Amino acid sequence: MIDNVVVAPPVRAEVVGKEVESPFAIAQRQFDQAVQYLNHYPKGILAKLRVPERELIVNFPVRMDNGDIQMFTGYRVQHCTVRGPGKGGIRFHPDVTLDEVRALAMWMTWKTAVVGIPYGGAKGGVVCDPKQMSIQEIERLTRRYTTEISIIIGPESDIPAPDVNTNPQTMAWLMDTYSMNVGHTVPAVVTGKPLELGGSVGRHEATARGCQFTIRRAARHLGLDLTQATAVIQGYGNAGSIAARLLAEDGVRIVAVSDSKGGIYNPKGLDPVAVLRWKQETGSVVGYDDADTVTNAELLELPCDILVPAALENQLTAHNAPRIRARIIGEAANGPTTPEADAILYDRGIFVIPDILANAGGVTVSYFEWVQDLQYLFWDEAEVNRRLEQVMNRAFDEVIALAQKHKVNNRIAAYILAIDRVARATMLRGIWP
Ligand code: GLU
Numbered sequence: 001m002i003d004n005v006v007v008a009p010p011v012r013a014e015v016v017g018k019e020v021e022s023p024f025a026i027a028q029r030q031f032d033q034a035v036q037y038l039n040h041y042p043k044g045i046l047a048k049l050r051v052p053e054r055e056l057i058v059n060f061p062v063r064m065d066n067g068d069i070q071m072f073t074g075y076r077v078q079h080c081t082v083r084g085p086g087k088g089g090i091r092f093h094p095d096v097t098l099d100e101v102r103a104l105a106m107w108m109t110w111k112t113a114v115v116g117i118p119y120g121g122a123k124g125g126v127v128c129d130p131k132q133m134s135i136q137e138i139e140r141l142t143r144r145y146t147t148e149i150s151i152i153i154g155p156e157s158d159i160p161a162p163d164v165n166t167n168p169q170t171m172a173w174l175m176d177t178y179s180m181n182v183g184h185t186v187p188a189v190v191t192g193k194p195l196e197l198g199g200s201v202g203r204h205e206a207t208a209r210g211c212q213f214t215i216r217r218a219a220r221h222l223g224l225d226l227t228q229a230t231a232v233i234q235g236y237g238n239a240g241s242i243a244a245r246l247l248a249e250d251g252v253r254i255v256a257v258s259d260s261k262g263g264i265y266n267p268k269g270l271d272p273v274a275v276l277r278w279k280q281e282t283g284s285v286v287g288y289d290d291a292d293t294v295t296n297a298e299l300l301e302l303p304c305d306i307l308v309p310a311a312l313e314n315q316l317t318a319h320n321a322p323r324i325r326a327r328i329i330g331e332a333a334n335g336p337t338t339p340e341a342d343a344i345l346y347d348r349g350i351f352v353i354p355d356i357l358a359n360a361g362g363v364t365v366s367y368f369e370w371v372q373d374l375q376y377l378f379w380d381e382a383e384v385n386r387r388l389e390q391v392m393n394r395a396f397d398e399v400i401a402l403a404q405k406h407k408v409n410n411r412i413a414a415y416i417l418a419i420d421r422v423a424r425a426t427m428l429r430g431i432w433p
């Protein structure tokens with residue numbers, strides 16, 4: 001009964017109606033800034049790394065609960081597979097565009113290289129609003145999208161994971177669908193799975209824990225005592241809510257948090273666990289007792305020691321960077337800061353821990369999960385966190401050393417480190433044929 005077909009927006013709508021510069025244009029500008037310090041590589045090698053290797057667009061139908069068939073558009077982009085299989089999350093969001101997925105895939109390439117894990121970079125997304133869909137509709141969407149992209153994903157080729165609005169349950173459906181299609185269970189095709197299905201202990205907290213490790217390191221570097229520090233967190237999903245809890249465990253006072261519906265502020269401090277419970281019960285942090293309401297824009301400009309953008313791209317721009325009052329910015333989100341804002345923040349002496357370093361804990365423990373799945377041998381949480389801390393601390397120190405050597409901001413330093421590793425690997429492999 002196909003009596004009510006709802007057509008998805010045209011595929012090329014991605015660049016229309018966006019006031020800000022597109023995320024991929026920003027990602028390429030960041031790349032261009034960094035390669036000025038890598039001019040010993042042939043131009044062609046760098047040109048290869050500036051564009052994605054492979055892009056898949058899928059348009060597919062999903063039966064909705066009311067019987068209607070609705071068309072959806074999804075993407076999977078593999079930016080680079082030189083250092084290993086593609087790796088990166090899948091995002092469900094109404095604003096997903098091919099351009100955004102390209103940028104996110106490219107950022108994954110640099111992220112896996114910064115922390116030195118044997119992966120390339122990839123990303124996926126589906127244009128949809130999961131907040132308006134039932135669990136059953138989301139399951140059918142996930143299974144059909146997985147089938148559509150199964151021609152390019154696999155445990156040795158491209159390994160998805162959670163991202164914005166996807167979670168361990170989504171990954172379980174993805175793993176099951178892929179496994180049904182190939183005829184046997186393949187846990188290593190996806191990470192961020194439930195523990196019962198070959199997930200890793202510590203993966204759920206890993207993005208936030210990696211962020212906590214880099215903030216600790218930055219605080220030590222700057223002589224900031226965390227037990228006297230305050231933090232503001234934008235976004236209260238997996239990364240933001242757990243970062244708030246972990247920072248509070250380090251003695252940091254969490255003074256403001258937000259989600260897509262707005263923010264709450266109490267200079268005396270918020271209890272992150274109670275706020276999470278409130279969000280789970282009511283659907284938002286807004287309305288939480290004993291706090292003032294602030295907008296997401298106001299929240300970013302509040303006085304604090306540590307600002308953690310843990311939501312979407314393009315939050316810190318030339319417009320608000322002059323008014324940011326934090327000492328440390330720990331980017332739990334991907335792409336929250338534009339290059340213009342970077343320059344302003346650097347001039348103002350604000351210490352930015354760039355996304356490809358600050359939030360790399362997620363993909364690092366994804367790597368641990370994949371390794372455990374391939375060995376069918378599982379580690380305990382202390383082992384996972386110990387290895388994660390080692391990886392994050394080493395990457396942090398390498399980035400800071402390059403920033404000092406080249407007198408550049410931490411993001412450009414992280415890019416120099418990452419692009420150098422990927423370019424070297426590309427030279428060693430050679431250009432085929
Ligand atoms: N979506 C996360 C990120 O942006 C995790 C990716 C992964 O674990 O593969 O880093």
